Amino acid sequence: MNESGLEQAPDDIKxxxxxxxxxxxxxxxxxxxxxxxxxxxxxxERKVDSQKS
Incomplete structure (x- = not known):
């Protein structure tokens, strides 16, 4: 992935x-x-679970 492609990538990929x-x-x-x-x-995962409650 080139730099401009990375700029367009989702945050999790970045x-x-x-x-x-x-x-x-x-x-x-x-x-x-x-x-x-x-x-x-x-x-x-604990943080996500605690946000759900």
Whole structure:
């Protein structure tokens, strides 16, 4: 995806690209990334659930 295509992309795609760049630039291992993403996902799922109530 070129830069102008990324500008037109949905926010979730833009965020994913930024996160991938950040993690790869800092040489974070894939195993560490996956463990961290599980924690982040659980946290945000709790936030979504608490907003529903």
């Amino acid at each position: 965020l994913a690209v930024d996160l991938i760049y950040l993690l790869e630039s800092n040489h974070v291992t894939p195993e560490t990334v996956l463990k961290a993403l599980e924690i982040v996902k659980a946290d945000f």
